[in-house]
Amino acid sequence: MSAIDTLATELARLPGIGRKTALRLTYHLLKQPAEQVQRLASALSVLRERVHPCQVCFNLTEEAECAICRDPRRDLTLICAVEEAADISAIERAGEYRGRYHVLGGRISPLDGVGPGQLTVRELERRVAAGGVTEVIVATNPSVEGEATALYIQQSLAPHHVRVSRIARGLPLGGDLEFADGGTIAQALFARREMT
Amino acid sequence: MSAIDTLATELARLPGIGRKTALRLTYHLLKQPAEQVQRLASALSVLRERVHPCQVCFNLTEEAECAICRDPRRDLTLICAVEEAADISAIERAGEYRGRYHVLGGRISPLDGVGPGQLTVRELERRVAAGGVTEVIVATNPSVEGEATALYIQQSLAPHHVRVSRIARGLPLGGDLEFADGGTIAQALFARREMT
Numbered sequence: 001m002s003a004i005d006t007l008a009t010e011l012a013r014l015p016g017i018g019r020k021t022a023l024r025l026t027y028h029l030l031k032q033p034a035e036q037v038q039r040l041a042s043a044l045s046v047l048r049e050r051v052h053p054c055q056v057c058f059n060l061t062e063e064a065e066c067a068i069c070r071d072p073r074r075d076l077t078l079i080c081a082v083e084e085a086a087d088i089s090a091i092e093r094a095g096e097y098r099g100r101y102h103v104l105g106g107r108i109s110p111l112d113g114v115g116p117g118q119l120t121v122r123e124l125e126r127r128v129a130a131g132g133v134t135e136v137i138v139a140t141n142p143s144v145e146g147e148a149t150a151l152y153i154q155q156s157l158a159p160h161h162v163r164v165s166r167i168a169r170g171l172p173l174g175g176d177l178e179f180a181d182g183g184t185i186a187q188a189l190f191a192r193r194e195m196t
Numbered sequence: 197m198s199a200i201d202t203l204a205t206e207l208a209r210l211p212g213i214g215r216k217t218a219l220r221l222t223y224h225l226l227k228q229p230a231e232q233v234q235r236l237a238s239a240l241s242v243l244r245e246r247v248h249p250c251q252v253c254f255n256l257t258e259e260a261e262c263a264i265c266r267d268p269r270r271d272l273t274l275i276c277a278v279e280e281a282a283d284i285s286a287i288e289r290a291g292e293y294r295g296r297y298h299v300l301g302g303r304i305s306p307l308d309g310v311g312p313g314q315l316t317v318r319e320l321e322r323r324v325a326a327g328g329v330t331e332v333i334v335a336t337n338p339s340v341e342g343e344a345t346a347l348y349i350q351q352s353l354a355p356h357h358v359r360v361s362r363i364a365r366g367l368p369l370g371g372d373l374e375f376a377d378g379g380t381i382a383q384a385l386f387a388r389r390e391m392t
Contacts, residue, residue: 002247002258003239003242003243003246003247003258004243004247004256006239006242007236007239007240007243009239010232010235010236010239011236013228013232013236014221014224014225015220015221015224016217016220020375021212023282023285024211024212024282024374024375025210025211026243027256027280027281027282027374028210028211029210029240029243029244030243030244030247030256030281032209034244036206036209037240037241037243037244038240038241038244039206040203040206040207040209040240041237041238041240041241042237043199043202043203043205043206044203044225044233044234044236044237044240045233045234045237046199046202047199047200047203047222047225047226047233048225048226048230048233048234049199050199051198051199051200051226060200060223060226062198062199084223085223085226086219086220086223089219
């Protein structure tokens with residue numbers, strides 16, 4: 001296989017990149033300075049060597065503990081449980097949350113063969129049992145699997161006398177009622193708050 | 197900068213890949229087998245080392261001459277002039293053309309500072325002057341610059357008593373050959389007209 005085909009084949013394995021886009025990217029790279037292509041190659045090479053899960057919260061990090069767990073200004077009484085490390089970036093971008101995180105490593109999904117044992121719920125329990133945590137916010141996705149995972153976490157933490165909360169579901173900011181699906185509208189109505 | 201940020205930054209330099217997509221791809225790669233990520237990295241590394249222009253037609257190749265120029269079954273009397281090497285893949289996918297190619301290396305675009313001197317029109321003239329070629333099909337894109345380039349090629353080849361034809365405007369005006377479907381490209385080749 002030619003060097004062009006080899007790269008296009010590897011690029012086409014990425015999500016959202018089809019054969020045509022992979023070829024277009026390859027031809028684009030052929031027109032870029034060789035150093036830029038080399039920087040991309042070495043960034044890929046070091047990625048898997050350096051990055052591993054944080055030993056506290058399973059966020060991705062290059063240290064023993066991630067930057068958030070090491071930050072003394074973060075609120076130690078709050079843990080936000082998310083499905084994937086990528087979800088942490090999304091929440092951090094919002095800039096509202098000051099507690100710490102716990103990456104579950106997925107969600108319970110019997111169809112995909114993912115049971116509670118494959119997630120880091122046991123480790124979350126251990127963190128709560130160690131004391132100092134007053135609330136666990138379950139921020140799994142608002143899907144069937146995300147809800148099932150949230151319920152499992154709530155039950156697992158029940159003996160630990162910690163508040164377990166679930167992120168609100170409703171219309172997205174800037175969303176349009178006209179185009180929202182029925183489930184979202186039902187949730188938005190159910191979770192309505194009194195205006196004071 | 198962390199390994200994750202470094203890779204995301206390099207990926208975001210690619211066309212059509214924004215910061216969010218770059219991060220999503222990075223997190224995706226962190227979940228893939230390390231060998232797959234390494235294969236992508238090495239495919240990138242060898243790309244610029246191995247691939248260079250064909251010494252006959254300027255198509256991209258890993259040999260002295262590209263696979264099309266070396267293929268004895270190709271029709272030596274026909275040359276199809278294209279802007280970029282990527283356009284050759286698009287025409288080959290259509291499976292209708294059996295001649296050889298000539299990669300111009302762009303199109304005449306005074307606004308971008310690209311004049312005829314930066315293109316390989318002189319080399320195309322030399323190929324035609326060497327004899328054996330009866331027709332040059334100009335398959336530059338149907339844009340203002342592509343048309344100007346076609347006209348320049350026609351004038352440059354006028355002294356050489358060779359038929360110069362232009363692919364039909366089956367392609368939507370302002371479209372890009374690289375992204376056209378095979379049927380449209382086949383139609384455009386079939387309905388080519390002699391330039392007078």
